[in-house]
Amino acid sequence: MSAIIVDKIAKSFGATQAVRDVSFEVRPGEIFGLLGPNGSGKTTSIRVILDIYQPDSGSVTILGGPMTNEKLNQIGYIPEERGLYQDVPLDRCLTYLATLKGLTEEQITERLPKYLAKFDLTDHAKKKAKELSKGMQQKGQLIAALIHDPEIVIIDEPFSALDPVNTQLVKDLLIEQRNAGKTIVMCTHQMNQVEQLCDRLVLIDHGRVLLQGELSEVRDQFRTNEVIIDSLDPLPEELNGVSRIEQLNGGYRLTPQAGLSAHQLLNELLAQGIKLNSFEVAVPTLDEIFIQVVKEGNGKHE
Amino acid sequence: MNKTMNVARYEYLHHVGNKRFWLSLVSVPLGFGLILVISLLLSRFSFDTRPVGIVDNGSLIQLEPDNSKESTFFNPQIYLNVYPDESTARSAASTGEIQGFAVVPEDYASRYQLTYWTNKQPDSSVHSVITDFISANLMAAENIDYAVLHRIREGSSISLQSLDGSQTSDGTGWHRIVVPAVIGILNFIVVMTSGGYLLKALVEEKENRTIEIMLTSVPSREIMAGKIVGNLGVGLTQIVVWVLLLGIAGFLFRSKLGFLADIHLSGSYLVISLALMVLSFLFTAALMATIGAAMTSTEESQGVIGLMVLPMMIPFYFFNVFLSNPNGILARVLSFIPLSAPLALSLRMAISSVSPLEIGLVFVAIITFTLLMFWLAGVVFKRGMLQYSRRLRFKEIFKKETRNA
Numbered sequence: 227m228s229a230i231i232v233d234k235i236a237k238s239f240g241a242t243q244a245v246r247d248v249s250f251e252v253r254p255g256e257i258f259g260l261l262g263p264n265g266s267g268k269t270t271s272i273r274v275i276l277d278i279y280q281p282d283s284g285s286v287t288i289l290g291g292p293m294t295n296e297k298l299n300q301i302g303y304i305p306e307e308r309g310l311y312q313d314v315p316l317d318r319c320l321t322y323l324a325t326l327k328g329l330t331e332e333q334i335t336e337r338l339p340k341y342l343a344k345f346d347l348t349d350h351a352k353k354k355a356k357e358l359s360k361g362m363q364q365k366g367q368l369i370a371a372l373i374h375d376p377e378i379v380i381i382d383e384p385f386s387a388l389d390p391v392n393t394q395l396v397k398d399l400l401i402e403q404r405n406a407g408k409t410i411v412m413c414t415h416q417m418n419q420v421e422q423l424c425d426r427l428v429l430i431d432h433g434r435v436l437l438q439g440e441l442s443e444v445r446d447q448f449r450t451n452e453v454i455i456d457s458l459d460p461l462p463e464e465l466n467g468v469s470r471i472e473q474l475n476g477g478y479r480l481t482p483q484a485g486l487s488a489h490q491l492l493n494e495l496l497a498q499g500i501k502l503n504s505f506e507v508a509v510p511t512l513d514e515i516f517i518q519v520v521k522e523g524n525g526k527h528e
Numbered sequence: 529m530n531k532t533m534n535v536a537r538y539e540y541l542h543h544v545g546n547k548r549f550w551l552s553l554v555s556v557p558l559g560f561g562l563i564l565v566i567s568l569l570l571s572r573f574s575f576d577t578r579p580v581g582i583v584d585n586g587s588l589i590q591l592e593p594d595n596s597k598e599s600t601f602f603n604p605q606i607y608l609n610v611y612p613d614e615s616t617a618r619s620a621a622s623t624g625e626i627q628g629f630a631v632v633p634e635d636y637a638s639r640y641q642l643t644y645w646t647n648k649q650p651d652s653s654v655h656s657v658i659t660d661f662i663s664a665n666l667m668a669a670e671n672i673d674y675a676v677l678h679r680i681r682e683g684s685s686i687s688l689q690s691l692d693g694s695q696t697s698d699g700t701g702w703h704r705i706v707v708p709a710v711i712g713i714l715n716f717i718v719v720m721t722s723g724g725y726l727l728k729a730l731v732e733e734k735e736n737r738t739i740e741i742m743l744t745s746v747p748s749r750e751i752m753a754g755k756i757v758g759n760l761g762v763g764l765t766q767i768v769v770w771v772l773l774l775g776i777a778g779f780l781f782r783s784k785l786g787f788l789a790d791i792h793l794s795g796s797y798l799v800i801s802l803a804l805m806v807l808s809f810l811f812t813a814a815l816m817a818t819i820g821a822a823m824t825s826t827e828e829s830q831g832v833i834g835l836m837v838l839p840m841m842i843p844f845y846f847f848n849v850f851l852s853n854p855n856g857i858l859a860r861v862l863s864f865i866p867l868s869a870p871l872a873l874s875l876r877m878a879i880s881s882v883s884p885l886e887i888g889l890v891f892v893a894i895i896t897f898t899l900l901m902f903w904l905a906g907v908v909f910k911r912g913m914l915q916y917s918r919r920l921r922f923k924e925i926f927k928k929e930t931r932n933a
Contacts (some may be wrong), residue, residue, distance in 0.1 A: 276744045298745055305740040312736050316543070325534045326745035368740065 302371030535754025581629030712871030730820030
């Protein structure tokens with residue numbers, strides 16, 4: 227059973243079509259990346275999934291059926307911006323939000339101190355949210371999203387405002403949640419985090435799905451036969467078997483001639499006496515794929 | 529339902545547990561009390577308690593002045609001293625022994641005019657003391673009991689009775705105006721403060737995006753219901769505390785509050801007035817929720833609150849119209865409007881006869897308005913709470929409703 231099935235949803239606000247014909251599936255126990263530039267329709271899609279918005283057409287199946295009030299307790303959510311009462315002590319705010327997720331006072335008393343300790347917030351529990359740094363607030367929000375042990379966690383920009391140490395803490399936490407069988411939907415612009423964490427992803431822009439699949443599949447889809455080498459000596463201007471040489475910072479990107487595989491190119495280079503420190507097949511980064519796909523998508527819309 | 533109560537409990541404790549709430553709660557009656565005490569003290573200290581002299585040149589005075597009443601701080605008396613001639617009285621006045629003196633002229637019996645000699649404007653009490661004493665002597669000259677004069681001055685008490693005998697009203701007495709006015713003022717303060725809390729909470733939740741987390745935890749109708757119940761509790765707490773403070777003050781000053789015995793309020797009057805206040809609050813709370821959900825910032829919402837004050841204050845503006853024609857069109861129309869009904873209907877019931885049918889119709893109308901406002905608040909709440917950058921448009925309110933709404 228899929229954790230979430232989004233089937234051809236469309237949503238408009240007045241004359242603005244925020245989402246059109248968006249479909250994707252989130253499997254249980256995976257970290258799923260919901261990617262897209264600003265204004266692409268990510269947040270609207272999330273709100274439709276969470277049943278805050280009713281789609282104009284299409285449907286959402288969550289944990290095997292439509293959203294119910296009971297299923298709300300199985301979902302943890304962190305919106306993109308803030309989300310804590312600014313004038314209320316952190317522990318009281320988290321206690322309240324936890325009761326809204328159906329936790330009893332006993333459960334909260336047992337769990338909250340552990341989470342506060344885990345996120346190094348114990349000493350700040352009595353402070354008002356507005357007195358906390360953005361990073362601390364973000365960690366507080368993570369506690370609010372996780373304390374009720376949800377089946378599905380939806381996080382919009384989980385790493386915003388976090389320093390490297392806390393970024394690693396959150397990454398470890400997300401991996402821990404996935405290993406515990408939880409489903410995580412992650413919206414972010416930070417492609418390096420997606421590459422490290424996500425099992426599958428969907429990329430949407432202008433309310434349409436531009437790309438989706440497993441991370442390795444997506445990469446393969448955009449893989450070229452280019453190679454990146456690091457040579458001991460500068461390369462000559464022309465090489466046999468190479469149609470294009472691009473100098474990089476500390477290396478070269480080589481485009482083989484048509485019909486030449488990476489393995490054959492390596493043999494060609496060695497045969498020409500090129501001394502190599504490294505030789506690797508150029509796999510496009512998710513950043514590059516993101517930019518390429520979005521640009522191509524924009525070209526189609528223009 | 530459990531989550532609704534969680535929301536209500538949080539809203540209630542959030543406000544009632546706040547020092548600012550108690551400060552403002554206590555400061556209102558304390559402020560009123562302080563103003564009352566200061567004005568009483570100012571009035572008392574400016575009150576001249578020195579005796580007043582009287583010189584009888586018209587052979588009118590047969591009775592001794594009644595100076596037997598004890599003069600106290602809270603109930604000062606002005607005594608009368610009779611002087612044999614003007615020069616003695618003038619001498620007493622010039623030394624400050626008396627504050628002034630009245631001279632009954634020889635021709636008083638034909639002109640009924642006397643002169644009061646003083647260097648300062650006399651209090652109204654001085655006038656009463658002199659005229660009462662002269663009247664008593666005039667009555668004595670005619671062998672009429674002075675008590676009769678009192679009876680004539682008091683006049684008659686008229687009570688109203690509807691033709692079918694079902695409605696009665698004490699047609700006289702200051703309380704028939706004061707009690708509804710107090711109800712109106714209480715209603716205004718409670719509705720505006722607790723309604724204001726509700727509006728502020730909603731706009732803040734919208735500003736800090738907490739509402740987005742709440743909407744993924746609790747259906748919007750339950751959130752709104754919880755907030756309204758919680759803030760209604762805040763309003764009722766205000767009333768209870770004020771009533772308790774009034775009770776304590778009443779107990780402490782019970783010997784000075786004998787005039788309160790004039791108040792005869794029926795149980796049904798109180799129940800109807802309280803029910804109207806609760807309904808008015810519920811209506812206003814739903815209205816505040818609607819405004820809070822549709823607006824994008826605290827500043828924007830404050831401006832709209834100002835508009836709500838107007839209908840609540842209309843009965844005060846037209847108080848004279850109510851008194852002269854309590855069953856006129858204006859008074860009746862205002863009785864059917866939730867914001868003005870608590871004052872309008874309770875005032876009409878106090879000074880005239882309102883049929884049970886009309887009271888019933890008022891309740892049906894206000895309950896209907898309140899339910900409609902709740903429905904509207906639910907829809908606007910659902911659709912407007914996530915519009916952070918722009919106000920909800922009117923036509924967007926009536927689009928197809930969602931499950932979670």
